[in-house]
Amino acid sequence: MNSSSDVLVIGGGAMGLATAIELACQGAQVTVLSRNFQEAALHAAAGMLAPQAEGLEPGPMLDLCLRSRDLYADWTNQLTELTELETGYWPCGIVAPTYADSPARLAQDAEWCDRTTIHQYQPDLGPEVVGGWWFPDDAQVNNQQLAQVLLQAAEHLGVTLREGVTVTALDTKEHRIQHLQTTAGPWQAKTYILATGAWSQELLPIPVIPRKGQLCAVQAQTKPLHKVLFGPGVYIVPRQNGRIVVGATSEDVGFAAYNTPAGMQSLLAAAIRLYPPLADHPLEDCWWGFRPATPDEWPILGHSPYENLILATGHYRNGILLAPITARLISTLVVTGQADPVLQDFSWQRFAPSSPSPARLALAPS
Numbered sequence: 631m632n633s634s635s636d637v638l639v640i641g642g643g644a645m646g647l648a649t650a651i652e653l654a655c656q657g658a659q660v661t662v663l664s665r666n667f668q669e670a671a672l673h674a675a676a677g678m679l680a681p682q683a684e685g686l687e688p689g690p691m692l693d694l695c696l697r698s699r700d701l702y703a704d705w706t707n708q709l710t711e712l713t714e715l716e717t718g719y720w721p722c723g724i725v726a727p728t729y730a731d732s733p734a735r736l737a738q739d740a741e742w743c744d745r746t747t748i749h750q751y752q753p754d755l756g757p758e759v760v761g762g763w764w765f766p767d768d769a770q771v772n773n774q775q776l777a778q779v780l781l782q783a784a785e786h787l788g789v790t791l792r793e794g795v796t797v798t799a800l801d802t803k804e805h806r807i808q809h810l811q812t813t814a815g816p817w818q819a820k821t822y823i824l825a826t827g828a829w830s831q832e833l834l835p836i837p838v839i840p841r842k843g844q845l846c847a848v849q850a851q852t853k854p855l856h857k858v859l860f861g862p863g864v865y866i867v868p869r870q871n872g873r874i875v876v877g878a879t880s881e882d883v884g885f886a887a888y889n890t891p892a893g894m895q896s897l898l899a900a901a902i903r904l905y906p907p908l909a910d911h912p913l914e915d916c917w918w919g920f921r922p923a924t925p926d927e928w929p930i931l932g933h934s935p936y937e938n939l940i941l942a943t944g945h946y947r948n949g950i951l952l953a954p955i956t957a958r959l960i961s962t963l964v965v966t967g968q969a970d971p972v973l974q975d976f977s978w979q980r981f982a983p984s985s986p987s988p989a990r991l992a993l994a995p996s
């Protein structure tokens with residue numbers, strides 16, 4: 631039996647690593663078990679930090695996302711201090727052009743731009759763009775760089791990273807996890823954190839399903855864009871080095887691990903309609919990933935039906951954005967046993983309100 635840690639984190643994506651780092655900073659001995667670091671949704675994203683451009687309704691989810699966005703500058707600075715590596719955090723703001731004539735919604739801390747203004751703000755937008763929002767506080771991070779920084783920071787802090795280990799089952803007794811069954815033998819700890827994203831249902835019957843996103847990137851010689859463009863059905867995210875990431879499809883096709891011609895066609899058509907110069911840059915890369923989607927598209931955070939298992943999963947489109955606040959809330963819960971009141975809104979029990987019993991948790995996933 632492997633049993634060297636206070637905390638075993640299942641899943642080596644943004645949530646698992648960020649939480650492991652926070653716990654290690656607070657003195658906990660932490661092990662992360664990851665079947666494949668490259669598979670995490672972290673790699674599939676474009677790194678937008680876009681609670682406002684995503685158009686989240688006012689309420690607990692928007693509040694959580696705004697809180698996390700506010701943490702980003704300090705969080706990434708601390709990671710850089712630890713590792714001497716840059717995350718590519720860039721508070722560049724997001725322009726959300728539309729093809730509709732008037733603002734479809736009211737947005738706080740945002741500016742509505744008419745046709746003339748938006749084309750001045752962002753030259754070379756498509757001729758069909760008739761207006762749009764400017765969200766100056768939304769931002770981006772380079773998710774590929776962030777993935778490396780999180781791994782390095784975790785190593786630097788003494789977190790044990792076990793890559794290539796798949797957790798196959800939770801062995802339970804009387805509402806507690808006794809140990810984990812894994813492809814590297816059984817593992818035991820005081821506390822377990824489930825951060826397995828789109829794969830969460832393999833271990834627990836919570837309603838988290840994969841929603842595939844296909845993305846691609848072109849490489850510009852100069853830096854033609856200085857803000858993220860978030861248009862209808864597509865976003866275009868310029869990096870500081872001229873690379874431009876285009877995302878993303880949203881497909882309920884299970885774990886279909888490949889790019890498709892139809893997916894790339896729809897993505898590129900939407901991108902070129904929004905920003906025609908994109909058509910002429912060399913296409914550099916295309917890839918896909920699986921967002922962990924819940925029925926209400928909010929994450930599942932905090933206590934589980936098992937006393938010593940904490941949940942940090944189901945972040946859907948906002949995992950990278952929510953990494954710092956998730957790490958803070960979950961590590962505080964683990965270390966102090968005190969649940970921040972905000973966690974109530976993100977409890978697994980919203981999907982099983984009639985019974986907290988593990989036996990009743992097997993609600994049909996949507």
Ligand code: GLY
Pocket residue numbers: 675676678843877878921946947948
């Ligand atoms: N965060 C945007 C996406 O998941 O496509």
